[in-house]
Structure formats: structure tokens, C-alpha cells
Amino acid sequence: MVKVLCVLYDDPVDGYPTSYARDDIPSIERYPGGQTTPTPKAIDFTPGALLGSVSGELGLRMFLEGLGHTFVVTSDKDGPNSIFERELPGADIVISQPFWPAYLTAERIARAPNLKLAITAGIGSDHVDLQAAIEHGLTVTEVTYSNSISVSEHAVMLILSLVRNYIPSYGWVVAGGWNIADAVSRSYDLEGMTVGTVGAGRIGSAILRRLKPFDVKLHYTDRHRLPADVEAALGLTYHRDVESLVRVCDVVTINTPLHPETEHMFNDALIAKMKRGAYIVNTARGKICDRDAIGRALESGQLAGYAGDVWFPQPPPRDHPWRTMPHHGMTPHVSGTSLAAQARYAAGTREILECWFERRPIRDEYLIVDGGKLAGAGAHSYSAGNATAGSDEAARFRTQAPGG
Numbered sequence: 001m002v003k004v005l006c007v008l009y010d011d012p013v014d015g016y017p018t019s020y021a022r023d024d025i026p027s028i029e030r031y032p033g034g035q036t037t038p039t040p041k042a043i044d045f046t047p048g049a050l051l052g053s054v055s056g057e058l059g060l061r062m063f064l065e066g067l068g069h070t071f072v073v074t075s076d077k078d079g080p081n082s083i084f085e086r087e088l089p090g091a092d093i094v095i096s097q098p099f100w101p102a103y104l105t106a107e108r109i110a111r112a113p114n115l116k117l118a119i120t121a122g123i124g125s126d127h128v129d130l131q132a133a134i135e136h137g138l139t140v141t142e143v144t145y146s147n148s149i150s151v152s153e154h155a156v157m158l159i160l161s162l163v164r165n166y167i168p169s170y171g172w173v174v175a176g177g178w179n180i181a182d183a184v185s186r187s188y189d190l191e192g193m194t195v196g197t198v199g200a201g202r203i204g205s206a207i208l209r210r211l212k213p214f215d216v217k218l219h220y221t222d223r224h225r226l227p228a229d230v231e232a233a234l235g236l237t238y239h240r241d242v243e244s245l246v247r248v249c250d251v252v253t254i255n256t257p258l259h260p261e262t263e264h265m266f267n268d269a270l271i272a273k274m275k276r277g278a279y280i281v282n283t284a285r286g287k288i289c290d291r292d293a294i295g296r297a298l299e300s301g302q303l304a305g306y307a308g309d310v311w312f313p314q315p316p317p318r319d320h321p322w323r324t325m326p327h328h329g330m331t332p333h334v335s336g337t338s339l340a341a342q343a344r345y346a347a348g349t350r351e352i353l354e355c356w357f358e359r360r361p362i363r364d365e366y367l368i369v370d371g372g373k374l375a376g377a378g379a380h381s382y383s384a385g386n387a388t389a390g391s392d393e394a395a396r397f398r399t400q401a402p403g404g
Contacts, residue, residue, distance in 0.1 A: 002092035003070040003114070004353075007084055008054050009100035010075045016055040024048055025340045031145045032206065035365065038143065038348035047343035052097060058121055058346040060095075060353070067357065077102045079395035093117045093356075095349060099333040101127035101314055103391035109136055117356055121349045122147055122336055125368045125378070126258040126285055129386040133369045140369035141362060143348030144377045145202055147336035151283050152206035154309065154335030155253050158281045159211075161329050162305035163190045163251065186304070186327075191215050196249035198242050198265075199256030199284065200226055201381065207253055208234050221245045222256075224380070246274045251281065254308075258285035260385035268293045271302060282308035283335045286316075287387060295325040309333045313394035318402060 025048040030036055045051055045059030052058070054075050064071040072091075076083040077100070084102050088094070092114045096102040104118055109132045118128050120142035133140050161167055169183035195211055196219035197204040205226070208218050212234055220226070221239040231238060239245040242265065246252055252274070256262050266280065266289040280303060282289055291312070297303040307329030311322065314333055322330050348366070355362045367376030374382055 001068045001070065003072065003087075003090050004060075004064055004093045004095065005084065005087050005091035006058065006060070006071065006073045006095040007077045007100065007102035008052055008056070008058070008073060008075060008097060011053045011055050012050075016053070017050055020048060020050075020339070022048065025343060028340075028344075031149070031202075032209075033202075035145055037344055038146065038351045040347050040350040040354055043347055043350060045343075045346060048339050049342075050339065051342040051346045052099070052121070052337050056342075056346075058095070058349055060346075060350060063350060064353070075100065077394075078392070078398065082395075088112050088115075091115055093119065093353075095119045095121055096127065097121045097337070097345075098124045098127065099314070099337050101391075103313070103388050103394070104128040104133070105388045105391065106132035106386065109133065109138065117141070119349055119352055120368075122341075122345045124257060124285065125382075126287075126387045127391070128368075129388050130259070130369055130374070130378070130382060131384050131386050134372055134374070134384060137372055138369060139356075139362075139367070140378070141352050141366045142368055142377070143345040143352070144363075144365045146345040146348050147338070147341035148202040149206055150338045150341040151203050151255075151335045152210060155203070155207050155255070155281055155283045156210050158283070158307040158329055159195070159251055159253065159279070160190060162279045162281065162307050162327075163188050163193070167329050190251075193217070193250040194219060194248055195251040195253065196220060196239070196245045197253045197255050198222075198245065199254065200224075201255065203283070204253070204255035205230075207255065208236065219245055219249060243270065243273055246270060246278075248275070249278060250275060251279045254280065254282040254284045254288055256284055256288065257381045258287050258387050259383045260387060261383050262288050263387050264288070264290045266290060266293065268296065271297045274302065276302055277304040279303065279305045279307075282306070282310055284310060285387075286310040286312035286314070286322075291321065295321045298325050298327050303327070305329065309335045313391045315394060315397040317393060317396040318400040 044062040074083040106129045165187040172179040194217040200220040200222040219237045305327045309331045364376040368378030
């Protein structure tokens with residue numbers, strides 16, 4: 001029997017929901033391109049329920065305890081006295097979400113001699129020190145594609161929110177005003193603009209497909225060039241490097257994984273090469289952008305706006321400068337954890353566990369590290385190394401007073 005340690009975000013402040021705004025969610029069996037949605041043998045939850053918080057437990061307790069395994073669920077993940085830190089040495093499997101990540105640093109992996117499997121309930125495994133996972137023989141997995149479309153929808157929403165100055169306009173209504181001139185003095189049409197994506201995998205490509213009807217000029221850069229017929233169908237312009245792309249774009253959306261090659265990619269030097277008044281939308285990972293460089297660019301006007309839902313670390317300390325910088329549209333990391341996405345990544349987590357317990361192969365597209373090397377989706381998208389440095393700062397969220 002094994003011990004499964006699961007870290008999930010806190011329940012709503014008013015308590016776990018007893019009802020929901022909608023009675024159901026659409027049933028999706030395949031993603032664009034043909035990959036099937038998760039196919040566990042069974043599920044013990046109702047799709048559309050809140051599964052990603054502590055009380056939701058990803059719908060796994062009946063399944064795991066029915067097999068005789070120990071299942072520990074907590075949101076207390078940061079700092080030396082956290083429940084996660086206390087339970088980790090005896091854990092065989094760790095499950096975590098990107099939205100409230102349990103950072104598996106090299107030090108933590110070294111203190112977990114029984115640990116064999118790390119599962120990301122969602123996509124993006126940068127909260128695991130992949131180099132340490134390789135060296136310790138861990139298997140690292142994620143539920144690839146489970147929330148890619150969710151994130152792409154969110155990114156398009158943020159692009160429109162920034163360009164059309166939606167958030168300040170809404171603010172005037174809430175404040176009781178009718179300040180049209182104030183609202184439109186920073187409002188533009190997206191039509192005719194040049195929009196580029198850094199990364200054109202599942203999320204980046206989905207954003208490009210959704211933006212085409214807006215009559216924009218679409219550009220992209222990626223380590224893997226898209227097929228010629230895809231470029232032709234979407235009217236894409238390919239760039240061999242990010243510097244070439246950002247020079248011509250009015251809007252840049254970031255959709256590449258975080259790993260040593262992309263860490264702090266958007267720094268002062270790169271942002272200086274962008275068009276004055278460009279926008280950045282980042283739903284990938286906060287650490288792809290230099291935190292202070294973004295703030296400086298917004299203050300100076302080099303950037304007209306920055307929006308996203310990814311930070312570093314997560315949760316960010318309450319005095320993180322992105323909370324108060326001008327012309328931003330930041331939210332908690334919510335883009336990939338809609339109720340529909342939760343149903344898919346919870347089912348995918350169970351599928352991975354079923355395969356692991358039954359010694360069946362895990363889908364290649366779910367593998368990030370296996371057999372002492374990058375594997376599957378990991379070999380396609382990541383580079384070996386560590387992007388968790390500085391994650392200990394997440395502990396300050398709990399210790400700081402709100403606004404402090």
C-alpha cells in the first residue's frame with residue numbers, strides 16, 4: 001500500500017458549494033487533433049463540481065482508500081512547518097496543481113526517499129525540479145491537453161480586455177460613474193493589429209485559431225515550426241527567434257513552458273525591443289517574465305498593458321509588485337481550472353494512477369520525466385534543469401497580513 005500526498009487550493013471563503021450556477025457541462029471526448037480526453041475506468045465525482053479545492057479532493061478518496069492506500073489532502077504547502085513538509089518524507093506519490101503548486105525542489109525530493117511518482121493535475125510541471133527528478137529516478141506526469149483550450153479562451157479574453165480597456169471601464173460603473181472619456185482614452189480596436197505568440201503548441205495554436213476571425217495579422221515563434229498547411233490556413237508569419245517576433249507585434253501572448261531556456265526571457269533588454277505601447281498577455285508561467293522589468297515597462301509606457309494569471313511564486317506574497325503596478329489585468333491562476341477543466345484533469349489524474357497501480361504504460365503524452373530522462377511530452381517541450389529557485393517565497397503569503 002502507498003501514501004498519496006495531494007496538495008490542492010483552499011475551499012471558497014463561504015464554504016464548499018452546495019449548488020452551482022449551471023446544472024451540467026458539455027461532454028467532450030476528443031481534443032483538436034484527435035487526442036482523446038482522459039479515459040479512466042471509472043470516476044467518483046460529478047463533472048462540473050468543484051474538484052480542485054481541498055474538499056473536492058479531485059474525486060479520488062473513494063478510489064484510493066478502496067484500494068487500501070493512504071490519501072492525505074492539504075492546502076498547507078509552504079514553509080518548514082507545513083503539512084506538506086511534514087507528510088512528504090513518507091509519501092510515495094505527490095499530486096499537485098499548477099494553480100497552487102507544491103514545489104518539489106531538489107531538497108524536498110532528497111527528503112522523500114519513498115517518492116516515485118509526481119503528478120501534475122493539469123499541465124505544466126515546472127514546479128518540479130526536473131533535473132533532480134531525473135537524477136532520483138522519479139516519474140513526472142501531467143494531464144496534457146486537459147485544460148489547454150480553457151487557457152486559450154482566457155488568453156483571448158485578456159487580450160481584448162487590455163486592448164479595449166475593459167477593466168478600468170467596468171471600474172467606473174462600479175464607482176457609480178459614467179466616465180466615457182476616461183474609459184476610452186486608452187481603448188483601441190484589436191482589428192488590424194499584429195498579434196504574436198511565443199510558443200505555438202496546443203495552447204498557442206488554439207489562441208491563433210480563435211484570433212483569426214478578428215482580422216489581425218498573426219505571427220508566431222516556436223522551437224517546432226508548424227506544418228506549412230497550418231501556416232497557410234491561419235495566415236501565419238513564422239519567426240526563428242523571439243527578438244524578431246516582438247519587434248513587429250502590437251500584442252504578444254506567451255504560451256511556452258517554463259524551463260531554464262525560457263526563465264526570465266522577457267527582461268529589460270527584450271522588452272526594449274518591443275513596439276512602444278505593446279501589450280503582453282502571459283498565461284504560461286510568471287517566471288518567464290522578469291518581475292521588475294514588467295513593472296518598469298508599464299511605468300515608463302514602453303508597455304501599454306500586461307495581463308495574465310500566472311505569478312512566481314504561487315501564491316505570490318501580498319506585497320508582490322504585480323498587484324499594484326499600473327495598467328495590469330492580473331488575476332489568481334484561474335485560466336486552466338474552470339469547472340469543465342477540473343473534470344478533465346481530475347479524470348486524467350485517476351487514469352495515471354490506475355496505470356501506475358496496475359503497472360500499465362502511462363500515455364506517452366502524459367509523461368514528462370521517466371526512466372531517468374525527459375520523456376513523452378517532456379522531451380518535446382522542456383529542457384532538463386531546474387526552475388524552482390525562489391519558490392520558498394510563497395510561504396510569505398501566509399505570514400503577511402492582507403495589504404502588507
